Amino acid sequence: MTPDVANDDSSSQPPQDPAATAQPPARVGLMRSGLIVSAMTMLSRVMGLARDVVVAAMFGAGNGADAFFVAFKVPNFMRRLFAEGAFNQAFIPVLSEYATRKSREEVRELLDAVAGSLAVVLxxxxxLAMFAAPWLVWVFAPGFGRDPAKLALTADMLRLTFPYLLLISLTAFAGSVLNTWNRFAIPAFTPVLLNLSLIGAAVLLTPLMSEPAMALAWGGMIAGMAQLAFQVPFLVRLGLMPRPWPNFAHSGVKRILLLMAPALFGVSVSQINLLLDTVLASLLSPGSVSWLYYSDRLVELPLGVFGIAIGTVILPALSKRHADQSPQHFARMLDWAIRAVLLLGLPAALALVLLAEPLLISLFHYGAMTEHDIRMAAMSLRAYSLGLIAFMLIKVLAPGFFARQNTKTPVKVGIIAMVANMVFNLILIWPLAHAGLALATALSAFMNAGLLGYLLRREGVLVFQPGWGRFALQLGGGCAVMGALLWGLAPDWQAWLGWGVWTRVGWLATLVVAGAGVYFAWLLALGVRPSQFKLNG
Known part of the structure; x- marks a missing residue:
């Protein structure tokens, strides 16, 4: 029986015998699972924007904000690289295989060994990172070396934020287990606790600190503990709570490590590119790091709600299909995922380009955030938005390799894209400054996604299903109609600067609802139906 939404909240279920729960996960509807993750991710992203509004109002784009963004970006980058990146993509296929083909006791042994080994490494x-904090700041933000006080502040923050890597990586481990057993809502909701912690720290701890921005670093530490503690009861309820014991000799751990090595580049190249942006931005005018951060945060909203959500549900599903040796269904899933991200990603990217200044003004133009900051952030927002579709496609194409436990091919693609990003950076940073860095990231993302798609097609894994020509025309027409409406309806962005918060919010809501309404009305009129996107995992 296909689980309903309640299956994703195990707190609503009566306790079950652990021997019964640690069985091969039931198949679920991918669209339903995707909507669950999207809804939870939307809540998290909205809270993230609220967090950024608070941070922008209290700290603007000054030295304190720059220091925190770098101090938090370093462990956050490593989290995405090792925990939610390479580890997640290597662990879920192996765990899915164990859940499908092995006994309950073997699954428990794998979880114990992986949890213990991961904890030791972390x-x-x-x-090591806490000891070497000043040198890490030199590596990741060399421009801060021109200001000893800023360098010291960033290093102090890094010593507080780096334990977040340990806590959130263990949280990602727990989330991978829950996702494999189709409990998608819990891991998707967990980041809300990060945003609540940072908002609370900014509001409550800032007055108590000699350096106000240090409150944000303490908020990160609190968030890591809260997120890990939140997921533990759900693992216990499933009967899958590990008893961590390091065992690097375990065959499953060996396979995960073998798969992780190349996956470090293959799945996280976009994060490496964003980090390179931060390194180079630290060499530009003050505020460049913050401008890139605020624009990246807006792009992360649709990327997380649509692209990452679909990638989250498709990896376990593809892994199970590979374990079941169902290549035709595997190919249909990839085709479904590409259509889904295009359906939602194309209008989102267009809206970000057309409404860059209104969005930034409505969210961030308060307190210390200036009109100059808005203009600069809008430049990088438009550049990042051009690559939004590519960012999304990477999230759904890379699992086509990882689900088949092939991590070597994506690493080759990742290295090519990363080198291209460096070249684009050096070419574009001189005429476009920080916006050139964002545009370089977008261009390299298209190269990454294009190569992944080409190789999947060449291997016969990605097989486009009938109807792509009609689908392209439907999407193209919908985007054109929506773009024309937004272009004609939106007031000049200079006018937004003089409005109050509720006027801004009202206009922004009107534009979003009108744009989405005309887009989906066009699709419905041309025959696109929700039932066309139903597919079981």
């Missing part, structure tokens, strides 16, 4: 990395 403890060592965290301790």
């Amino acid at each position: 403890l060592l990395v965290t301790a």
Whole structure:
């Protein structure tokens, strides 16, 4: 029986015998699972924007904000690289295979060994990073070396934020287990606790700190503990709570490590590119790091709600299909995922380009955030938005390799894209400054997605299903109609500067609702139906 939404909230279920729950996960509707993750991710992203509104109002784009963004970006980058990146993509296919083909006791042994081994590695990395904090700041933000006070502040923050890597990586481990057992809502909701912690720290702890921005670093530490503690009861309820015991000799751990090595580049190249942007931005005019951060945050909203949500549900589903040896259904899933991200990603990217200044003004033009900051952030927002579709496609194409436990091919693609990003950076940074860095990231993302798609097609894994020509015309027409409406309806962005918060919010809501309404009305008129996107995992 296909689980309903309640299956994703195990707190509503009566306790079950662990021996019964640690069985091969039932198949679920991918669209339903995707909508669950999208809804939870939307809540998280909205809270993230609220967090950024608070941070922008209290700290603007000054030294304190720049220091925190770098101090939090370093462990956050490593989290995405090791925990939610390479580890997640290597762990879920192996765990899915164990859940499908192995006994309950073998699944438990795998979880115990992976949890213990991961914890040991993370403890060592965290301790080393805290000791080497000043040198890490030199590596990731060399421009801060021109200001000793800013360098010291960033290093102090890094010592507080790096334990977040340990805590959130263990949280990602727990989330991977829950996702494999189709409990998607819990891991998708967990980031809300990060945003609540940072908002609370900014409001409550800032007055208590000699350096106000240091409150944000403490908020990160609190968030890591809260997120890990939140997921533990759900693992217990499933009967899958590990008893961590390091065992690097375990065959499953060996396979995960073998798959992780190349996946470090293959799945996280976009994060490496964003980090390179931060390194180079630290060499530009003050505020460049913050302008890139605020624009990246807006792009992360549709990327997380649509692209990452679909990628989250499709990896376990593809892994199970590979374990079941169902290549035709595997190909249909990839085709479904590409159509889904285009359906939602194309209008989102267009809206970000057309409404860059109104969005930034409505969310961030308060307190210390100036009109100059808005203009600069809008430039990088438009550049990042051009690559939104590519960012999304990477999230759904890379699992086509990882689900088949092929991590070597994506690493080759990742290296090519990363080198291209460096070249684009050097070419575009001189005429476009920080916006050139954002545009370089977008261009390299298209190269990454294009190569992944080409190789999947060449291997016969990605097989486009009938109806793509008609679908392209439907999407193209919908985007054109929506773009024309937004272009004609939106007031000049200079007018937004003089409005109050509720006038801004009212106009922004009107534009979003009108744009989405005309887009989906066009699609419905041309025959696109929700039932066309139903597919079981």
